[in-house]
Amino acid sequence: MSFQIGNVKIKNNVVLAPMAGICNSAYRRIIKEMGCGLIYAEMVSDKAIYYGSKKTIDMLYMTEMERPITQQIFGSDKDSFVAAAKYIYETMKPDIIDINMGCPVPKVALRAQAGSALLKNPEKVKEIVAAVVEVVPVPVTVKIRSGWDQNSINAVEIAKICEEAGASAIAVHGRTRSQGYSGTVNLDIIRDVKQAVSIPVIGNGDIKSCYDAKHMMEYTGCDAVMIGRGVLGNPWLIRECVEYLDFGIEPKEVTIKEKIDMIMKHFTYLLETKPEKVSLLEMRSHASWYLKGLPRNGEVRNKIMQTTTKDEFLNCILEYKRSLDYEI
Ligand SMILES: Cc1cc2nc3c(=O)[nH]c(=O)nc-3n(C[C@H](O)[C@H](O)[C@H](O)COP(=O)(O)O)c2cc1C
Known part of the structure; x- marks a missing residue:
């Protein structure tokens, strides 16, 4: 079933998660050939764009066939976020720009106070989202985790702030920063976010089969599912989810x-x-x-x-x- 993020029409409910070191143009082409509705490019650093790092600018390469495509940015400072978002919009014209508020890796979350560290600072969330929304004419989305740790689960509060600041959709990975990738995804928090906001919510975490995708959509009411690790070595999972969610077609074994x-x-x-x-x-x-x-x-x-x-x-x-x- 199609859905919409701002003015961008997405033809089905299956979304490729951004994965650093994986989701480059070559991989995205494969995923797109499997019928993926919306593709996220791997994250790029706002500061690296701001300072004109050639390596980072090369990472922005994308082709027409990958559309609709979201380019994700990570950072912690409003002014460099704004500069990076403007540069990316002007040079690559992605359909959507996403702000990373979920990355747990120490280099990003601890050293740079970016990614999931932003969840600890709702004022800054508001400031960054509003500023980016202001400077680019495409929809701005935010990808979050459930919270920083078990004692500070605040996905609902953050999602509402993002919506008020002008975000057009929220992707929620149902784990805290301190969980990393351990344990299992918390579907309740995705459901709570969906109930709290009126912009589309993309549910994320642990989808390994088309049955997991259907379960997440039914349990949480989310508008789409985002798949990360499940597609590594198995891009067919995208097609299986699209066919199962849209037509009830059971997956065939990949030869x-x-x-x-x-x-x-x-x-x-x-x-x-x-x-x-x-x-x-x-x-x-x-x-x-x-x-x-x-x-x-x-x-x-x-x-x-x-x-x-x-x-x-x-x-x-x-x-x-x-x-x-x-x-x-
Ligand atoms: C290798 C790898 C790289 C990732 N890079 C990013 C990234 O650039 N931006 C981001 O928001 N999340 C990133 N993530 C997190 C995924 O987008 C996703 O939220 C997470 O893997 C949970 O979904 P899954 O259970 O389907 O893998 C990455 C995950 C992996 C495994």
């Missing part, structure tokens, strides 16, 4: 051939956007995820980890594919 073909495709897409060495390093992790559960995957993973060129990597995969064709 070994589809997984190996996806490794080749993913690597091809990476090589079109990044240098060989960088693509290879990224692809080693992705290949391990795609190979999970496949026969003799330990052996081929070890070989892949030792490859140093594109051709070595591709030969390794082709050799593995041939050995399986023989086995099957």
